[in-house]
Amino acid sequence: MHSVALALYDGAMLFEAAAAVEVFGIDRSDLADPWYDFRVCGPSRGRVGDWLRVDTPHSLDAVVDADTVVVSSCDVEIGPPPGDAVDAVRAAHERGARIVSLCTGAFVLAEAGILDGRRATTHWMHAALLATRYPRVRVDPDVLYIDEGTVLTSAGKGAGLDLCLHVVRKDHGAAVANALARRLVVPPHRAGGQAQYVTAPVPDQAGQYGLADVLQWAQAHLHEPLTVRDLARRAGMSTRNLARHFHRALGVTPLHWLHAQRVHRAQELLETTDAGVEQIAARTGMGTAATLRRHFTRAVGVSPDTYRRTFRAPG
Structure with a gap:
């Protein structure tokens, strides 16, 4: 059973800690058995949030x-994070644990030297401070989360939940992560490269298709050889205008979003059906098995066949 430790410390934030407990700490063995061996770790009577004190077991x-350590966020305005938490996370990393920081938990990782030379993110309001305090960290303030393999960092609040679901997706596959997301009533997958801060909503002007409509339409027609021009035609706008809307709403280009949806659909089909790679390529609009393998391996990091062997649902 994969062990997950939530590292709390005096001054940790409540929302991110609760997100980790909700994802990893509740028995979900009906979705994947075994689930996680979860433990909450921290000082006795540590302050979580501005008013809550907790006794950790x-x-x-x-x-x-622990196999995976989740580091909750901290109040970065009061100075460096607590030394006992920094030492514990550094020791876990040196032993080979996967380290996951939520929001300003990245400051704990940076203080421990874990982020030196790495690309990392945190809440956009604190990204400049992270870069100033720890100049050896390559801070990216524009994304929801970053997966560097054994070190993962996220932006604030909802992005921390996104990263926790991303970890479940890596460990148990897309079908399990999507089922858990449905229970939590959150989107099943937001790619880490999406923008943290949406500057303006996409307008639903009279006489035009709204972006929500074209997204739903595209997901229902992934088996077709859709192009960005097809999406723009469906939305009733130019390709340039469509690209602006996508960037403002999702932080990615229409083509990037389309490729991601096809890969996600392929993951689900590999997990839940016996369809061959050629069939899945046709059902996801990728045309040929070679094209599917190229895009899938680039996005997921393993081939479709390897992914299926890893995450194929029993029976």
Whole structure:
């Protein structure tokens, strides 16, 4: 059973801690068995949020032995994060644990030296401070989360939940992560490269198709060889105008979004059907098995066949 330790410390933030508990700490063995061996670690009577004090069943020493360590956010305005939390997370990383920071939990990782030379993110309001305090960290303030393999960082609040679901997707596959997202009543997948801050909503002007409509239409027609021009035609706007709307609403280009939807659909089909790679390529609009393998491997990091062997649902 994969062990997950939530590292709390005096001054940790409540929302991100609760998100980690909700995803990893509740028995979901009906979705994937075994689920996670979850533990909450921290100092006795540690302050979580501005008013809550909690007794944790494990001290920070238990963090070191976990397979995955989730680091909750902290108040970065009061100075460096607590040294005992920094030491515990550093020791876990040196032992080979996967380290996941939520929001300003990235400051704990940076203080531990884990982010030196790495690309990382945090809440956009604190990204400049992270870059100033820790100049060896390559801070990207514009994305929801970043997966560097054994070190993962996220932006604030909802993006932390996105990253937790991303971890479940890596560990248990797309079907399990999507089922959990439905239970939590949140979007099943937001790619980490999406923009943190949406500057303006996409207008639903009279005489035009709204962006929500074209997204739903495209997802229903992924088996067709759709192009950006097809999306623009459906939306009733030029390709340039469509690209502006996509960037403002999703932080990606229409083509990037379309490729991502096709890969996600391929993941689900590989997990839940016996269809061959050629059939899945046709059902996802990728045309040929070679094209599917190229895009899938680039996005997921493994071939479709390897993914199926890893995440194929029993029976």
